[in-house]
Amino acid sequence: MHISEGVLTAPVLGAGAVLTIAGLAIGLKKMDYEKLPEVGVMASVFFVASLIHVPVGPSAAHLILNGVCGLLLGWLAFPAIFVGLTLQAVLFEFGGLTTLGVNTFNMAFPAMILGYACGRFIKSPYRTVRVVAEFVAGAGAILLSGLLVAASLVLALGQSIDAAARVVVMAHVPVMAIEGLLTIFIVEFIRKVRPEMLEK
Amino acid sequence: MNLGKYRFRRIVRPTAVCMASMVWVCVMFGQSQGHKVNVFAYVEGDRVVVEGYFSGNAKARDTLVQVFDETGKKVVEGKTDQKGIYSFKLADLPPFSGSLKIVLDAEMGHKAEYTLSASDLPDSAKRDVPSRDQPPIHEPRKQESANAPAIPVGGATQQVDQAALAAALGTLLDKKLEPIVKMLGKQERLLLEEKQRGPRISDIVGGLGWIVGLVGLAAFLWGRNRPSGQ
Numbered sequence: 345m346h347i348s349e350g351v352l353t354a355p356v357l358g359a360g361a362v363l364t365i366a367g368l369a370i371g372l373k374k375m376d377y378e379k380l381p382e383v384g385v386m387a388s389v390f391f392v393a394s395l396i397h398v399p400v401g402p403s404a405a406h407l408i409l410n411g412v413c414g415l416l417l418g419w420l421a422f423p424a425i426f427v428g429l430t431l432q433a434v435l436f437e438f439g440g441l442t443t444l445g446v447n448t449f450n451m452a453f454p455a456m457i458l459g460y461a462c463g464r465f466i467k468s469p470y471r472t473v474r475v476v477a478e479f480v481a482g483a484g485a486i487l488l489s490g491l492l493v494a495a496s497l498v499l500a501l502g503q504s505i506d507a508a509a510r511v512v513v514m515a516h517v518p519v520m521a522i523e524g525l526l527t528i529f530i531v532e533f534i535r536k537v538r539p540e541m542l543e544k
Numbered sequence: 545m546n547l548g549k550y551r552f553r554r555i556v557r558p559t560a561v562c563m564a565s566m567v568w569v570c571v572m573f574g575q576s577q578g579h580k581v582n583v584f585a586y587v588e589g590d591r592v593v594v595e596g597y598f599s600g601n602a603k604a605r606d607t608l609v610q611v612f613d614e615t616g617k618k619v620v621e622g623k624t625d626q627k628g629i630y631s632f633k634l635a636d637l638p639p640f641s642g643s644l645k646i647v648l649d650a651e652m653g654h655k656a657e658y659t660l661s662a663s664d665l666p667d668s669a670k671r672d673v674p675s676r677d678q679p680p681i682h683e684p685r686k687q688e689s690a691n692a693p694a695i696p697v698g699g700a701t702q703q704v705d706q707a708a709l710a711a712a713l714g715t716l717l718d719k720k721l722e723p724i725v726k727m728l729g730k731q732e733r734l735l736l737e738e739k740q741r742g743p744r745i746s747d748i749v750g751g752l753g754w755i756v757g758l759v760g761l762a763a764f765l766w767g768r769n770r771p772s773g774q
Contacts, residue, residue, distance in 0.1 A: 377766050384759035391751050395743060427758060431751040436743040 345408055345489055345516070346394070346432070346439035346447055352500040360446030360496070364426065367452060371422035379417075382541065383424045386413045390428035394438060398519050405519045410451045410489060411482035411527045414459030415466065416534075416541065421455040422448065446496055454488030466531065466542060475528055482527025483520040490516045582736055583609075583648035583656040586729040587664060589718040593631040595733065596624050596648045596656070603628030608649045614642030614662075624648075634665070 352360075375383070389409055397404040413421040426448045432438040439447050458481045465477035494509030534541050581604055585594040592611075596604030609630045610621040619640045624630040643661045650656075 377763070380759055380763050380766070384755050387755050388752050391755065392748065395748070427755060431754055435747040435751050438743075 345405075345451065345486075345493055345512075346429070347443045347450075347493065347496065349440035349442055352443060352446060352496060356496055356500040357442055357446060360443070360449050362445070364422070364445040364448040364452075367419070367422040367449065367456070368426060371419045374419045375423065379420060383417060383420050386417055386421070387424040387427045389413070390425055391431055394432060398522060400515050400518055405516055407519065407523060407526070408451060408486060408489065409482075409523065409526065410455040411458060411485035411523055412530050413452075414455030414457070414485055415463060415478070415481050415527070415531060416459070417455075418459050418463070419456055421459065422452045425452040425455065450492040450496065451489050454485045454492065457488065458484045474532075478528045478531045479524035483524035486516055486520045486523050487513070581607075581648060581650040581654040581656045582733075583646060583658045584729070584732050584736055585644075585646050585658050585660055586725060586732065587634075587660070588631075588722060588725050588729075590635060591631045591633050592644070592646075592660065592665075593629060593729070594624070594646055594648070594658075595729070596628050596630070596650070597733075598650075604648065604650055610647045610649065611637075612645045612647065613640035614645075619644070 390413055393407040393409040396407045398407065410421065410425060413424055417424055426444070429439055429444055429447050429451070430441075433441050433444065462477040462481040462484075465473055466481075468474055468477070490513040494512050497509045497512070531542070581596065581598050583594060583596045583604075585592055587593075594609050594611075596607050596609065598604060603626075604624055605626050605628055607624045607628075608621065609624060611619050611632070613619050617640065619637045620632050622630050622632065643659050644665065646658045646660065648656045648658075
């Protein structure tokens, strides 16, 4: 899901950078002193998640866990994912520095959207509703991120890349399933141990 | 959260289950990365040597190797030995064109490729060249042998000497260069491994350290402006 250097064109990179700066501004404004440790933990989770590979056909995709970030942080997912991506680019050469803007937006925006959309259902007293909402948040974040990555590729490289863009989304279907399940486990675990974290 | 006698059921067990499943996920998926198969090849004298290995220096023993030319035609195939090496003589190949693509198939979807480009292969390798290339090579020879009878015996022996000299130099150079070629092969393998190795532990710990540091710095800066007692 991380787009590398030298793939996208300048206009797309610029647009991504602008959108990410906007997201970061909103995120930092909503930042709360109490929330700082949580943002740090989620940034670490995101950072380490991409080390877990899911074999897909001949190659492998990796976990992202942006769904959980969105559920727990909302707009604060922007700074968390931005820091995670920067460190991944600098330390693992994973993704890129020019593509930081595009990558951050592609992963943090779906996190935020799905976090707010599914957030209220997380608090439902009915277990089925909660589990479904958590799965949708996890899987949906990957789906939306995949679509944004495909859109970035098509915008930069033209229609000819349409097929490859579709492959990106299809290749992440197993990741969607796994992330949906992981989101359920993680959120339910947090609910048992520290339910106050879920009160956004 | 002091739950007393319910402590195990409500906290310890779910924590253990969660941790165990995350570790299981990491190990399972880490395995598939950890057993990635690699292959590289180099020319040694009149042979091509193919080395197959798994990341972590385990040799790929008894593994299928197939060699294709530029047009996709399979030119030779075989299996690696106990040392993970498969080699074949260039002279044994059917005429082929261009580069050689060496494919190592270690089952369960583990495949690796290495291409020896045309410039890596010595000119003496049999080539599937179009016929019009051949006459120019032969004509000067024909001319030389045509000239030979005109020159007295000394000229003919000079020619034979030159051919023998070239052949002797060739074998001598191959022998001398053998250790250097082997060294280059090792270097190539190290470079390939370096490229494919994933993030090291030091990088991961470094990244987490950065995050902790940033959070600490932010808390310090933010905390100064807060009224005391909060």
